[in-house]
Amino acid sequence: MDSSNPVGKSNNSLIYEIYEKSGEKVQNCYQCQKCAAGCPVSFAMDLLPNQMFRHIQYGHRDKVLSSKTIWLCASCYACSTRCPNNIDIAKVMDTLRGISHRSGMATGEKDISLFHRFFLKLIKYTGRTWEPGFGIYKMKTGGLSGMMGWALKLFLKGKIAVLPTFKGGEDLKVIFEKSEKGGAQ
Amino acid sequence: MKEFSYFPGCSLEGTSKEFDESVRGVSDLLDIRLDELDDWSCCGATSAHCIDENLAVELPARNLAIAERTDRDLLVPCASCYSRFKAAEYEIKENGKKTSFPYKGNVRIRFALDYFSDQSVIEEVKKKLVKPLSGLKAVCYYGCLPVRPPKLTRIKNYENPTHMDHLVEELGAEVIPWSYKTDCCGASLMVTRIDIFKKLVGRILSKAKETGADCVVVGCSMCQMNLDTRQEDVEQELGEKLNLPILYYTELMGLAMGHRDVGKWFKRHFVDPLPLLNAKGLM
Known part of the structure; x- marks a missing residue:
């Protein structure tokens, strides 16, 4: 264990894993609830951000990693900005999503985790985000018909990009292969 | 004439086309030359940082490494791209993260809104109002x-x-x-x-x-x-x-x-x- 690890010889593997991947110290949370008060999506969460942090401190790994909360976080950074203990809470949410995704526990909001996987596949093969590709995502998750009118209007307004003519495919292959092999994970 | 490397980003090629057109148009009027970054790729926002902390830095770093080939500042209109560039810069410079396409950290990353709302630019705009x-x-x-x-x-x-x-x-x-x-x-x-x-x-x-x-x-x-x-x-x-x-x-x-x-x-x-x-x- 890294001697600079402030968690010490804790057997709480989740809190340590978060620290190792993000450098963030969840143990510093003292439940002031500023994060929950300022969170725009708290009304839809199954665990408020501060409740999630308490569960992390207790080592409730499954509860945290299978929660809806980590996927509903919109990365607005209001919590990170206001935390009196300087915990970058939104960054912790990123880390938790990554752990949850890799350990097959992303069950809280399946469509959202699928969206992110789909998005990255799109970048891997086209180099740039080609927005019409999201139609395939909506076909998989339902709701495509509700978006067709919108998409047609985008097309008529000249807001649908032509397929990207990206030439750096080999570069992205290097990046994605490294990441798939484990990279910094 | 002020010169920038320019990173439009994916949205500005599609759903935000008028943002790209107006950034270029306004720059033209203000005698600012925008040189689009050669063969840029997606910054990864928002999905890369959401589920893969490695890609979250690697994808922006490739673009920053390209931008580093010149000594121009990098102008970025899209807030998501800007945020991911700054986050990658932080991981590389402050946390010593190594990337496949090495970036030394010498590019000044400018968010277009910050640049255009700077008083010195506003003074130029006022002359052309x-x-x-x-x-x-x-x-x-x-x-x-x-x-x-x-x-x-x-x-x-x-x-x-x-x-x-x-x-x-x-x-x-x-x-x-x-x-x-x-x-x-x-x-x-x-x-x-x-x-x-x-x-x-x-x-x-x-x-x-x-x-x-x-x-x-x-x-x-x-x-x-x-x-x-x-x-x-x-x-x-x-x-x-x-x-x-x-x-x-x-x-x-x-x-x-x-x-x-x-x-x-x-x-x-x-x-x-x-x-x-x-x-x-x-x-």
């Missing part, structure tokens, strides 16, 4: 990433930013203060959880309407898409007609400086700004 936006009442909506996290953006007044307000005021418009400048528009929840999305945007737009503003001015492509292109759905949710044009600050700069293509930019909006601008005698 041909059509002050008098009579136009606006609220400025910053959203999240143009100001947060301040650790990366270095914005001082991150809870109540005023730099876009100041710019739009200098263009001659009346800018109304309000409390929802930095609330979140829901970002990609627009695709994945439209129920949550409509609540967030519904509140922002109805509060904007309440101020008596004619339009909302934005500096983020994701915010513009969410507030403009889904406004009809949000109106249904609210049971209230909003009809609020959502304009990029660069479009208003172009309008005030008399750019010939403004009509083309405005045609791309879902909520048509022309009736408003015609009524105010600005078109």
Whole structure:
């Protein structure tokens, strides 16, 4: 264990894993609830951000990693900005999503985790985000018909990009292969 | 002549085309040369940072490494791209993260809104003002990433930013203060959880309407898409007609400086700004 690890010889593997991947110290949370008060999506969460942090401190790994909360976080950074203990809470949410995704526990909001996987596949093969590709995502998750009118209007307004003519495919292959092999994970 | 490397990003090739066109148009009028970054790739926002901390740094780093081949600053209009570039810069410079395409950290990454609202640029704009936006009442909506996290953006007044307000005021418009400048528009929840999305945007737009503003001015492509292109759905949710044009600050700069293509930019909006601008005698 890294001697600079402030968690010490804790057997709480989740809190340590978060620290190792993000450098963030969840143990510093003292439940002031500023994060929950300022969170725009708290009304839809199954665990408020501060409740999630308490569960992390207790080592409730499954509860945290299978929660809806980590996927509903919109990365607005209001919590990170206001935390009196300087915990970058939104960054912790990123880390938790990554752990949850890799350990097959992303069950809280399946469509959202699928969206992110789909998005990255799109970048891997086209180099740039080609927005019409999201139609395939909506076909998989339902709701495509509700978006067709919108998409047609985008097309008529000249807001649908032509397929990207990206030439750096080999570069992205290097990046994605490294990441798939484990990279910094 | 000021020169920048320019990173448009994916949205500006598609759903935010008028942002790209107006940034280029305004730069042209201000004698700023934009040199598009050679073979740029997606910055990864938002999915890379959401599930893969490695890709979250690797994808922006490739672009930063390309930008580092020259000594020009990198101008980035899209708030998501800007945020990911700054986050990658932080991981590489502060945390010593190594990337496949090495980036030394020598590029000055400039967010377009910050650059164009700098007083020195405003002075140049004022010299070229041909059509002050008098009579136009606006609220400025910053959203999240143009100001947060301040650790990366270095914005001082991150809870109540005023730099876009100041710019739009200098263009001659009346800018109304309000409390929802930095609330979140829901970002990609627009695709994945439209129920949550409509609540967030519904509140922002109805509060904007309440101020008596004619339009909302934005500096983020994701915010513009969410507030403009889904406004009809949000109106249904609210049971209230909003009809609020959502304009990029660069479009208003172009309008005030008399750019010939403004009509083309405005045609791309879902909520048509022309009736408003015609009524105010600005078109």
